[in-house]
Amino acid sequence: MLTANGQYATIRDDFFSTREGPLADIRLAGTICNACGEPSLGTVPACQNCQSPDLRPATLSREGKLFSYTVVRNRPPGDYKGPDNPFVPFPVGLVELPEGIRVLSVLDCALDEPHVGMAMVLDVYELYRNEEGAPVLSYRFRPATPSTNSEEKR
Amino acid sequence: MRPVYIAGVGIHKFGRFDDKPYTQMGLEAATMALADAKMPWSDVQLAYCARMYLPATSGVKILGQLGRTGISIVDIEAACASGGAALVQACMAIASGAKDTALVLGVEKMPRGFMDPRQLYEDWQIKTGLSQNPIPWAIRARRHMHEHGTTAEQIAKISVKNHRNSVHNPNAMYQKEFSLEQVLNSPLVNDPINLFSICAPNEGAAAVVLCSGDVAAKYTDAPIEVAGCAHKVALYTHFSVPLYTVSARVENPHVTQLTCGEVYEAAGIGPEDIDVLEVQDTDAFCELEAYEHIGLCPIGEGGRLIDDGTVAIGGSKPVNTSGGLISKGEPVGASHLGQIHEIVSQLRGTAGARQVEGAKVGLAHVIGAGGNCAVTVLKR
Ligand SMILES: [Zn+2]
Numbered sequence: 001m002l003t004a005n006g007q008y009a010t011i012r013d014d015f016f017s018t019r020e021g022p023l024a025d026i027r028l029a030g031t032i033c034n035a036c037g038e039p040s041l042g043t044v045p046a047c048q049n050c051q052s053p054d055l056r057p058a059t060l061s062r063e064g065k066l067f068s069y070t071v072v073r074n075r076p077p078g079d080y081k082g083p084d085n086p087f088v089p090f091p092v093g094l095v096e097l098p099e100g101i102r103v104l105s106v107l108d109c110a111l112d113e114p115h116v117g118m119a120m121v122l123d124v125y126e127l128y129r130n131e132e133g134a135p136v137l138s139y140r141f142r143p144a145t146p147s148t149n150s151e152e153k154r
Numbered sequence: 155m156r157p158v159y160i161a162g163v164g165i166h167k168f169g170r171f172d173d174k175p176y177t178q179m180g181l182e183a184a185t186m187a188l189a190d191a192k193m194p195w196s197d198v199q200l201a202y203c204a205r206m207y208l209p210a211t212s213g214v215k216i217l218g219q220l221g222r223t224g225i226s227i228v229d230i231e232a233a234c235a236s237g238g239a240a241l242v243q244a245c246m247a248i249a250s251g252a253k254d255t256a257l258v259l260g261v262e263k264m265p266r267g268f269m270d271p272r273q274l275y276e277d278w279q280i281k282t283g284l285s286q287n288p289i290p291w292a293i294r295a296r297r298h299m300h301e302h303g304t305t306a307e308q309i310a311k312i313s314v315k316n317h318r319n320s321v322h323n324p325n326a327m328y329q330k331e332f333s334l335e336q337v338l339n340s341p342l343v344n345d346p347i348n349l350f351s352i353c354a355p356n357e358g359a360a361a362v363v364l365c366s367g368d369v370a371a372k373y374t375d376a377p378i379e380v381a382g383c384a385h386k387v388a389l390y391t392h393f394s395v396p397l398y399t400v401s402a403r404v405e406n407p408h409v410t411q412l413t414c415g416e417v418y419e420a421a422g423i424g425p426e427d428i429d430v431l432e433v434q435d436t437d438a439f440c441e442l443e444a445y446e447h448i449g450l451c452p453i454g455e456g457g458r459l460i461d462d463g464t465v466a467i468g469g470s471k472p473v474n475t476s477g478g479l480i481s482k483g484e485p486v487g488a489s490h491l492g493q494i495h496e497i498v499s500q501l502r503g504t505a506g507a508r509q510v511e512g513a514k515v516g517l518a519h520v521i522g523a524g525g526n527c528a529v530t531v532l533k534r
Contacts, residue, residue, distance in 0.1 A: 076284075
């Protein structure tokens with residue numbers, strides 16, 4: 001079920017290249033600065049690097065490499081929408097995309113699986129259902145090559 | 155610009171004081187600082203109150219109890235650097251000649267456990283679970299381990315050192331030693347950061363009375379000079395709460411490096427001249443990284459300073475003689491002024507069992523959400 005205008009609801013609309021069609025075709029979106037080339041995730045009023053307002057829309061690559069990571073061991077505070085009751089610990093990391101931006105993301109893999117330099121791929125998924133029962137999309141990354149010997153598969 | 159001096163300091167113990175309102179904690183710290191400076195409240199020409207989680211006009215509510223003198227009293231918030239941001243404002247007023255005296259108060263009474271994430275994060279970050287404060291530090295720590303070979307033991311040793319120092323600080327929340335095994339075996343919060351290597355938000359207050367050289371002799375015969383004091387916000391892209399992207403193309407100097415640079419220039423010193431330091435230890439890795447950014451060692455070598463004892467009391471660069479935030483807890487508005495209280499005690503030679511012999515120059519450093527950083531250098 002989509003929202004009234006036929007588009008998916010998302011955690012932040014400007015992060016996504018489209019809100020229609022198969023989830024596998026949706027990419028992360030942002031801008032690239034025409035002055036210095038710096039990319040952003042989502043729209044920004046000015047380049048965060050050089051302050052130029054001269055920006056063009058951009059679609060970011062689906063594939064990247066894990067720059068660093070950690071694990072969220074306790075339930076995040078407030079209105080957390082991930083697996084809850086019981087809470088399931090999950091890895092998060094910074095995924096470096098070829099455009100030159102590292103994106104903080106939930107990682108869809110076992111807690112002991114992440115390692116620096118690991119190849120990752122985007123996964124646009126339903127995080128939760130809103131009050132109207134419509135899916136709300138978010139992004140995460142998962143290993144490009146599925147693990148074979150993970151101990152803590154969640 | 156003319157020199158600025160500290161005439162008095164005061165502190166209300168950091169900890170949990172369920173039945174005590176912030177107005178009382180702040181009043182006690184302010185009263186202690188005024189008494190230490192032998193300055194009547196009626197002589198104070200300007201006041202700032204640093205706080206993050208308290209109601210509007212907290213400064214007026216606290217200091218107004220001393221009597222309405224009609225001076226400007228303004229609340230200031232800059233996350234973990236709130237106290238430093240307030241100190242900068244007061245120092246500028248005195249250095250410029252606009253005022254001869256000022257009182258800077260920091261006070262906080264924070265909720266138990268995780269803070270309300272809406273103070274720092276956007277809705278989508280809370281919903282996805284990217285809203286835990288140690289995440290950026292943990293990710294930096296993991297990368298530091300990868301690039302420089304820093305170990306979980308080195309990070310844990312910093313926590314052991316700070317807890318060891320805290321035993322002698324009656325103003326710390328925890329005054330208890332922990333072994334390396336106890337720290338390493340405490341539950342992981344955000345790997346590799348574990349529970350006993352992390353500071354707790356709590357309650358407390360600290361205050362500083364400042365004056366110009368023209369009037370210093372009237373109040374104190376042992377003034378401490380504020381040789382440099384700066385507050386800055388990080389350049390693009392800073393690796394802190396509420397992090398969601400980091401540039402892989404642009405690497406600017408870290409905000410601690412930039413703030414220290416400004417303060418070193420103003421004070422006419424370098425890191426080699428510092429005898430004692432209080433630095434932000436939101437978690438133990440945060441302190442390790444600060445060694446590098448303050449300039450105590452080259453980038454990547456922070457772990458060596460804890461291994462070889464450089465940063466212990468008795469080493470050449472003792473860090474967090476007070477026990478640090480890991481032992482004291484972090485009442486955000488009060489934390490930098492609490493550091494100033496410790497450095498002043500060290501420079502006066504009144505730090506007791508924590509004393510660094512012959513300390514003449516001290517540095518205090520805070521860093522936190524939004525890339526807010528403040529650094530103060532004091533000289534006797
Ligand atoms: Zn630009």
